[in-house]
Amino acid sequence: MLTSSHTRTAVAATAIVLLTAAPALALGGPLIRTAGLLSDLAPAAAGPFDGARARVQIVESAQASHTVLTVKGIGAAAEGQTFGAHLHDGPCVAGDGAAAMGHYNSHVHGEITPAEISDRTEIWLDFTVLDGAGTGTASVPFVPESGSRSVVVHAMPTNALTGGAGPRLACLTVLWR
Numbered sequence: 001m002l003t004s005s006h007t008r009t010a011v012a013a014t015a016i017v018l019l020t021a022a023p024a025l026a027l028g029g030p031l032i033r034t035a036g037l038l039s040d041l042a043p044a045a046a047g048p049f050d051g052a053r054a055r056v057q058i059v060e061s062a063q064a065s066h067t068v069l070t071v072k073g074i075g076a077a078a079e080g081q082t083f084g085a086h087l088h089d090g091p092c093v094a095g096d097g098a099a100a101m102g103h104y105n106s107h108v109h110g111e112i113t114p115a116e117i118s119d120r121t122e123i124w125l126d127f128t129v130l131d132g133a134g135t136g137t138a139s140v141p142f143v144p145e146s147g148s149r150s151v152v153v154h155a156m157p158t159n160a161l162t163g164g165a166g167p168r169l170a171c172l173t174v175l176w177r
Contacts, residue, residue: 032058038071038153038170039094048078048129049153049170056151056174058144065143069125069136069151078129084154084165085136087123087174092150097168100150106142117163124158125151126165149174 035055040047052073059066069085090101102108103122107115115121123144125136151172154165 031060032056032174032176034172034174036172038172039092041095041097041100041152041168041170043095047169048075048081050075052170054151054153054170054172056172058174058176060143063143064139064141065123066139067123067125067137069127070133071127071135071153072133074129074132074134076132079132080129082126082128082157083134083169084156084158085125085127085151086154086158086163086165087125087144088150088152088171089147090150091148091175092152092171092173097152097171100152100168100171103163104144104149106140106144109145119158119160122163124163126158146176 033055036053038049038052038054040050049071052071052075054069054071057068067087071085087104088100088102089104090099093099103117105115105117106121107113119138120140121142123138123140125138127134127136151174152168153170154167155169156166158165
């Protein structure tokens with residue numbers, strides 16, 4: 001019997017394989033891939049994401065999308081910790097967490113009120129650090145609108161009731177048109 005840890009690992013591995021093989025599987029488009037050094041949103045103090053690299057892939061499938069975030073080079077002090085990570089409405093600007101704006105929310109973009117805050121209306125990519133790396137995945141029933149967005153890594157896991165995850169630590173710009 002697989003433990004929940006093994007199940008999460010298997011699901012993440014399956015998602016990575018599917019997203020990596022997306023063109024061959026003809027899942028649809030657009031396929032957004034971006035990678036680079038994480039920008040530091042808390043430059044006043046050294047943190048576990050200083051010098052870390054991230055990769056984000058978003059694949060459209062019918063009226064849904066599938067996202068994978070992979071972070072490598074995370075400091076040893078973060079080993080075993082879980083961090084919240086979300087797609088945000090604004091770009092990533094080093095030292096300015098507010099520039100990333102709020103979470104990308106499909107109800108807000110669709111002008112649905114009241115806007116629901118959940119893992120079905122927002123892209124939540126929480127991950128747990130293992131051997132200096134972490135992977136978060138999300139499948140949602142919407143396709144984010146193109147633009148200059150970012151994936152922000154937060155200090156705590158996502159609160160399922162509020163969507164909050166504490167201070168913003170690092171980010172990566174995700175831009176597509």
